[in-house]
Amino acid sequence: MNNNLAHTLVPARDAGRRGPARLSSPATRWAVNILALAGAVLLVWSSVIHLQLWSDGYRSISVIGPLFLIQGIGGIALALAVAVFRRAALLAAGAVLLAGTAVGLLVSTAFGLFGFQESLAVPYATSSLVVEFTGAAVLAVATATVLAGRSRSRS
Numbered sequence: 001m002n003n004n005l006a007h008t009l010v011p012a013r014d015a016g017r018r019g020p021a022r023l024s025s026p027a028t029r030w031a032v033n034i035l036a037l038a039g040a041v042l043l044v045w046s047s048v049i050h051l052q053l054w055s056d057g058y059r060s061i062s063v064i065g066p067l068f069l070i071q072g073i074g075g076i077a078l079a080l081a082v083a084v085f086r087r088a089a090l091l092a093a094g095a096v097l098l099a100g101t102a103v104g105l106l107v108s109t110a111f112g113l114f115g116f117q118e119s120l121a122v123p124y125a126t127s128s129l130v131v132e133f134t135g136a137a138v139l140a141v142a143t144a145t146v147l148a149g150r151s152r153s154r155s
Contacts, residue, residue, distance in 0.1 A: 020086050023149040032149075035142035036091060040083040042135030043094050046101060047075030049124045049131070056123075063114040071101055082139070088146040095139035102132035 020032040051072035059065040075097060082090045105128060108118035120126060 020146060020149075023146070025149075028145060028149060032142050032145050033086060035138050035145070036082055036086040039091065039094055039135050039139035039142060040079040042131050042138065043075050043079035043082065043098065045131050046098060046128065046135060047072045047079065049128050050075070050101075053124060061116055064108075064116050071097075075101075086142075086146075088143050088150070091139050091143040091146065095136045095143060098132040098139065099136035102129050102136065105129060105132075 020029045020036070023029045023032065050068045054065060054068040054072060058068045078090065078094055078097060082094050104113060105118060105125065107113050108116060109120055109125075112118075118125070120129075
């Protein structure tokens with residue numbers, strides 16, 4: 001074997017293990033699994049809010065309507081992937097989706113978005129912000145924990 005490339009190989013104890021399973025501490029693995037599942041639940045919650053709003057009339061708003069439908073369906077699909085696989089990339093994608101959705105609402109209330117001005121007084125606006133920012137934080141912590149554990153196991 002070429003010894004110059006030996007450092008790039010996955011150690012034998014980590015072969016075939018991915019996501020939180022690669023973490024050496026059982027407590028850290030449990031924490032990441034709980035954070036991932038909580039984040040997946042919050043992703044579904046945000047998605048259900050958007051699907052409900054879409055069915056309540058947002059579907060008729062140009063650009064915003066289709067985006068609500070995409071967020072609803074895509075968020076549920078991503079939540080399922082996060083819950084099943086718990087990989088750093090999926091955790092990060094969930095955090096970005098939730099944070100982006102919340103920021104989109106704030107931009108829409110402050111400046112308008114795609115020709116549509118939203119208000120925080122509408123149904124679900126405040127709960128949506130709480131769910132999305134909380135979910136983004138939970139999934140960001142899970143991502144950071146997985147990545148920190150991965151870099152520790154390589155050192």
